[in-house]
Amino acid sequence: xxxxxxxxxxxxxxxxxxxxxxxxxxxxxxxxxxxxxxxxxxxxxxxxxxxxxxxxxxxxxxxxxxxxxxxxxxxxxxxxxxxxxxxxxxxxxxxxxxxxxxxxxxxxxxxxxxxxxxxxxxxxxxxxxxxxxxxxxxxxxxxxxxxxxxxxxxxxxxxxxxxxxxxxxxxxxxxxxxxxxx
Amino acid sequence: xxxxxxxxxxxxxxxxxxxxxxxxxxxxxxxxxxxxxxxxxxxxxxxxxxxxxxxxxxxxxxxxxxxxxxxxxxxxxxxxxxxxxxxxxxxxxxxxxxxxxxxxxxxxxxxxxxxxxxxxxxxxxxxxxxxxxxxxxxxxxxxxxxxxxxxxxxxxxxxxxxxxxxxxxxxxxxxxxxxxxxxxxxxxxxxxxxxxxxxxxxxxxxxxxxxxxxxxxxxxxxxxxxxxxxxxxxxxxxxxxxxxxxxxxxxxxxxxxxxxxxxxxxxxxxxxxxxxxxxxxxxxxxxxxxxxxxxxxxxxxxxxxxxxxxxxxxxxxxxxxxxxxxxxxxxxxxxxxxxxxxxxxxxxxxxxxxxxxxxxxxxxxxxxxxxxxxxxxxxxxxxxxxxxxxxxxxxxxxxxxxxxxxxxxxxxxxxxxxxxxxxxxxxxxxxxxxxxxxxxxxxxxxxxxxxxxxxxxxxxxxxxxxxxxxxxxxxxxxxxxxx
Numbered sequence: 001x002x003x004x005x006x007x008x009x010x011x012x013x014x015x016x017x018x019x020x021x022x023x024x025x026x027x028x029x030x031x032x033x034x035x036x037x038x039x040x041x042x043x044x045x046x047x048x049x050x051x052x053x054x055x056x057x058x059x060x061x062x063x064x065x066x067x068x069x070x071x072x073x074x075x076x077x078x079x080x081x082x083x084x085x086x087x088x089x090x091x092x093x094x095x096x097x098x099x100x101x102x103x104x105x106x107x108x109x110x111x112x113x114x115x116x117x118x119x120x121x122x123x124x125x126x127x128x129x130x131x132x133x134x135x136x137x138x139x140x141x142x143x144x145x146x147x148x149x150x151x152x153x154x155x156x157x158x159x160x161x162x163x164x165x166x167x168x169x170x171x172x173x174x175x176x177x178x179x180x181x182x
Numbered sequence: 183x184x185x186x187x188x189x190x191x192x193x194x195x196x197x198x199x200x201x202x203x204x205x206x207x208x209x210x211x212x213x214x215x216x217x218x219x220x221x222x223x224x225x226x227x228x229x230x231x232x233x234x235x236x237x238x239x240x241x242x243x244x245x246x247x248x249x250x251x252x253x254x255x256x257x258x259x260x261x262x263x264x265x266x267x268x269x270x271x272x273x274x275x276x277x278x279x280x281x282x283x284x285x286x287x288x289x290x291x292x293x294x295x296x297x298x299x300x301x302x303x304x305x306x307x308x309x310x311x312x313x314x315x316x317x318x319x320x321x322x323x324x325x326x327x328x329x330x331x332x333x334x335x336x337x338x339x340x341x342x343x344x345x346x347x348x349x350x351x352x353x354x355x356x357x358x359x360x361x362x363x364x365x366x367x368x369x370x371x372x373x374x375x376x377x378x379x380x381x382x383x384x385x386x387x388x389x390x391x392x393x394x395x396x397x398x399x400x401x402x403x404x405x406x407x408x409x410x411x412x413x414x415x416x417x418x419x420x421x422x423x424x425x426x427x428x429x430x431x432x433x434x435x436x437x438x439x440x441x442x443x444x445x446x447x448x449x450x451x452x453x454x455x456x457x458x459x460x461x462x463x464x465x466x467x468x469x470x471x472x473x474x475x476x477x478x479x480x481x482x483x484x485x486x487x488x489x490x491x492x493x494x495x496x497x498x499x500x501x502x503x504x505x506x507x508x509x510x511x512x513x514x515x516x517x518x519x520x521x522x523x524x525x526x527x528x529x530x531x532x533x534x535x536x537x538x539x540x541x542x543x544x545x546x547x548x549x550x551x552x553x554x555x556x557x558x559x560x561x562x563x564x565x566x567x568x569x570x571x572x573x574x575x576x577x578x579x580x581x582x583x584x585x586x587x588x589x590x591x592x593x594x595x596x597x598x599x600x601x602x603x604x605x606x607x608x609x610x611x612x613x614x615x616x617x618x619x620x621x622x623x624x625x626x627x628x629x630x631x632x633x634x635x636x637x638x639x640x641x642x643x644x645x646x647x648x649x650x651x652x653x654x655x656x657x658x659x660x661x662x663x664x665x
Contacts, residue, residue, distance in 0.1 A: 053351035060357035081463045084358050091360040092247030093461035094329065114465060119482060120333035122465040124552060129583040130630040135468040136334070137483035138548040138587075138597050140625050148625035150548075151487050174357035175333070177340025180347035 060086050060174040065167045066101060072109070072168065077102040077125050077143065080111075085173050099159065099170065100125055100132070102143065109168065112145050113157035113176045120175070123156065132156065157182045205430075207391055208422035212398035214429030217291065219436035220284035225383065226437045227277035230444065231315075232376065234270040238263075242322070244368035246361040246460070249324035253456045268448035274316055276444050278474045281312055286529050289508075292517025293396035295405050299509035301389040304382050306505045311379045316474045318371035324364060325456035330469035332359045332367075334482075341491045359462075394418070395425075399517035407514060468552065476543030477536050483548040547596035550586040554594045561591040568645060575642025578635045582627065590646075598624055605644040606651040613640045 048055060062085045072078055080101045087095040100123075102110040112132070114122045121136035131148060132141040139150035146155040159170035159182050176182045192198050241260055243252040256263035285305065288294060294302035317335075321328045336359070339349040355362035394414055423429055458467060471479050485493060519526055560576050568576070579585070579601075587597035594600075608616065617636055620626035631639070644653060 051352065054345070054348045057348065057351055058357075079463075079465070084360070086357050088356075088361045090245045090247045092245070093459060093463075094246045094360040094363075095358065096461060096463045097358065098463040098465055114462065115333060115337070118337070120337035121330055121469055122462065122467065124465055126583050126586075128555075128581050129627070131583070131625055133550045133552065133583075133586065135549055135552055136330075136479075138550060140550070142625065143629075149620065149623045151483065151485070151490065153487060153491070175336055175350070175354065175359060177337055177346065177350050179340045179342065180350070 058086075061171055062086075062173050063162070063169045063171055064173070065169050066099075066111070067168060069103075069107070069163055069166055069168050072101050072103040074103055074105060077127070079125070082170075082172075097172070098122070099172075100156075101168065102145075107163055109161050109163075110145060111159040111161050111168075111170045113159065113172075113182055115157065115176055116152055117147075117154050117156060117178065118150070118152040120177070153178065201426075204391060205426040206424040208418050209395045209425045209429050210397040210417050211421045211423045211429070213395045214423070214432060215398055216432055216436075217287055217398075218395070219433050220280055220287055222433040223280045223436050223440045224277060224284050226440055227273050227280060227444070228379065228383070230273045230441070231270060231277065234266050234273060235372070235376075237266050238270060239372060244322070244364055246324065246364045249322070249364060250456055250459050253323065253325075257453060257456075264453050265448060267453035268451065269444060270319075271454045272444045272447040272451070274319060275447075275473065276440060278312060278316060280440065281309060285309060286533070288396070290519040290522075290525060290529060291396055291399050292405070292519075292522070292525075294509045294513075295515070295517060296407050296410060296509075296513045298389065298393050298396065299513060301386060301393060302509050303506055304386045304389065306502070308379060308382050308386065310502070311375050311382065313474065314375050315371060315379070316472065318367045318375065320472050320475075321364070321367040322371055323455050324460050326458035326460055326464065326467045327455070327469050327471070329359060329460040329462060330467065331471055331475075332363060334469075334471075338494050341494055396517075399519070401516070401518040401520045403517065405514045405517060466552075468549070470543075470546075473540060473543075477539035479546070480539040480543040483546065484542075549595070550583075550597050551595040552586060554585040555580055555583040558585055558590075558593040561593075563648075564590060564646065568642070571638050572642045572645050575638035575640065578631070578639040579642060582631065582635075582639075584639075587624075601643060601646055602648055603646065603651070605647040606654055608643075609654045609656045610640055610644055611656065612654070613643050 064082045064085055066080045066082060072080075078101050079098055081096055081098045084091075084095040084097050098114045100112040100114065102112070104110060112123075116123050116134040116136065116139050118134065118137055118139045121134050123132040123134045123139070123141065125132055130143040132145075134140070134150070134152070137151050139152040140148040141152070141156050142148045144155075145158055147153075157176040159172050161168060161170045163169070172182055174180070238256065241252060241256050241263065243249055253267075256267055258264070288302065288305070317331075320331055332354070336350045336354055339353055340346045342349055351357070353363075353366075354360075355366040397414065397417055454472070458464060470476075482490070482494075516522055560580055565573060565576055584601075585594040587595040589596060589600045590602060592600075604613070614636060616622075616624065617631065617639060618626060618628040627636075647653070
């Protein structure tokens, strides 16, 4: 007798006895249930790992020193750079973040994020026309960061700042977007 | 003896049977057509991408600190590294282009209709996977375009209401574009999306085998769910030929030409970039996406701002929904493009729209040209014989960066209108108002120009009448001399 025929007959014979059916289906159910439980135990940490930002997210905000106040001349807008406080050793130059510092008068400052509020491209300051212009889609902003023309939906993102021990500090640490400005 | 070994191997591995049931499957003789070569062409590109991509991964370092250096090493030091990078880049360009043609062809030939709905849908998912490969691949070429391209992606995600910030964080794998962002996109580009593509291509090809390749459509031949299967079977009985060796020739010729095209372009044009260290403090950059996304770049610049966020969020869903629904909306009826004018028109409009947007994206007239004010001199004919005040105005126009957005004699930005004939278009009063108050997409210069500067620049602009046309006249004050 060939192997295949034997198993078929045995299966048919087994299927005709009710106790065998319940035993088979019981084993199948146990097997399936075990795999569902193990699968869930596997999926929970994987999903938790990948989507950790949805569970809990650091605000990624901290005070950063931009240098001595005297480095920023009155009535001028200067580019300043800082090392992002939340960084990994393998980040390289990507963690060097630029920003625009405008010293209005005395200790009154405005510090703008480099990112255009339209789609995040780096805005450039033009001293002569007192405008920030964006090289991507043509947004322009006035000296005080307010929207001048083009597609940006709002003025430039502005950092909180403080002056301590003659240093200018800003509060930052994450890429500003419309849903989470600085 | 060798024959015996070969027969044994074939018997145990099912090689010739597998070959006969796949490459040798029967197809209608009419489908051995020049129109049916684009699917295999796309597949060939994908195979080239796997080979070149694997080779590049031997050397490339997916670390934000090292990626750029390793790309330069690949391009300038590694033997033939520049060529494999070029083949990978050109392979991606060809793959996207041929895939677009393949999609247009199956749409025009009604190949998405009953019973091939899932072939179409798997193809749509493959299209988005391929675009995903294109975007993530652009990120792996970790230069300034990659860095700011990620910024654009994050800014778009940041517009999602409610969970925008979470999505941005998920995309960037951190608070800023940095090391973990690159690792994430490397994983997508090298593991996740290629795995999906391989699985989907298997499904796509298996469906071509089980549901049969679309027969060359004949006008008047209607697809009917009750009778189609029988008719297709009868067609195969009557004029079916094995795909290999009877219907494969044109695919082979096209694939060969595509491969030569990719190799030729790679050898002639070389690799793309990397352009500039991905250091965000180097802000003298003009980020541009690769050509597959130039249309999106143009759309984002040209959309009216009130509908921008709405369309960024809904358009992808609508497009995917329409593409998925297509075989269910129009699953039966005429297949031939000769009887489907709306389908033909759709293809023409879509290709024209994408073509125009990509073309506009290549020179982006909406972007100010950042160095036009210092790089483009005032044309000589506009300063000859002018008064000192007018010359002073020419200086103001130059120094205040007006040229970044306005061209003179064809050089300068195109964001605003060319100023060549402005003296004939606007009166002195209108010019003053426009300069001081801005409007119509122009910033107001009222705070940044002294009254004398405004007077000078307006005096200069009034002389900009190339054919000595008369000054613009104020129609509310007829007979008055122009102010």
